[in-house]
Amino acid sequence: MWPSLAGGGVVVFLFGLFFTLNGIGFAIPFMIVGPIMIIAALILPEVPPVKPENPNMKYCRFCLKEIPLQAETCPECGLLPD
């Protein structure tokens, strides 16, 4: 289950439904893609989070480099990792 993909599918479907009900013709594909996104979110297996091998390290969420767990700013990119 991918909650963000399912939520995106609902938004895409409602977008298509709103535009179709208001007579705007190009929105039919959105009403098809939205349910496909919801079904894919229910079928696809969830990917486990990636953890560094060293327990004293973590990944910077901006540059994805391994940095020390206690680091307040990333030594690679200088941004706050948390």
Ligand SMILES: [Zn+2]
């Ligand atoms: Zn970084």
